[in-house]
Amino acid sequence: MAVHVYGCNHIVIEVTDAKKAVKFYADVFGLKMLQGGEGAAWCKLGEHQFLAIFEVERLQPDRVKHFGLMVRDAEQIKEVRRKLTRKYKLKMEPHFRCDFRDPWGNRIQVGDLSDESLVWLLPYQEVQKAGITFSKPSRARQGKERQDA
Template identity: 35%
Template sequence: MVQVFGINHVALDVNDLEKAIAFYTDILGVQVMKRKGKNAMLDLNGRFDFLALFEDPSINPNVPKDGHWGVVVDNLEEVRERAAKWGVTFYPEFECDFRDPFGYRVQIIRKADISKQSMPDDSDNI
């Protein structure tokens, strides 16, 4: 039997590591847990989940990336306010979905709403 404990990390290639660190530490209130050269790891919860950032100057931030990643927070409204200060455009059909400055879609989920989440193909609940 295998028991899953969670997602260990999400890895994003970004064209500007300093900007990526500033963006994610500002809007999510997380800390840099490790940094080496053009790579950084941001602590997402103090256990084993982290955001890995890899600087690659060839990444075009103006090209939206496929897919998205989601993060659960206790204060969605505060994250939304912080993200708005960065000038992100929110997806109107969601409470706090936006593209980061590097073209990645980020979905912020309120902890209290986790039990209400629908499946992507459950059109009645989207």
């Protein structure tokens, strides 16, 4: 029998202060707390996933490991960037639209639903419910079309 993966269930980050991390992720992304589970805290991510926050004494930052979160549109990305840079004084990763390291060094990449190349990441029904339509080619598809020409 072939294995069928339905998606990602959860991601885990390490922090030195779980209470502060929960407040940070609730403020920047509006994440809601869940009950129970392994780790210091669980936050709901979308319909079927969660973020597990583990409190550790000493952080060991990674160089390239990261996870991506999806927001609705470019306006929400602007709001995330504004809050990260103004309120939290965090620096955005260069050469990326909305990549940053949280106060504990975890790297997060934020994308939005307007990029058609990202639709495969979401259940089609959720995209329909969000009212997302694609009237122009995505930047990724435009780049491929240029390469093919």
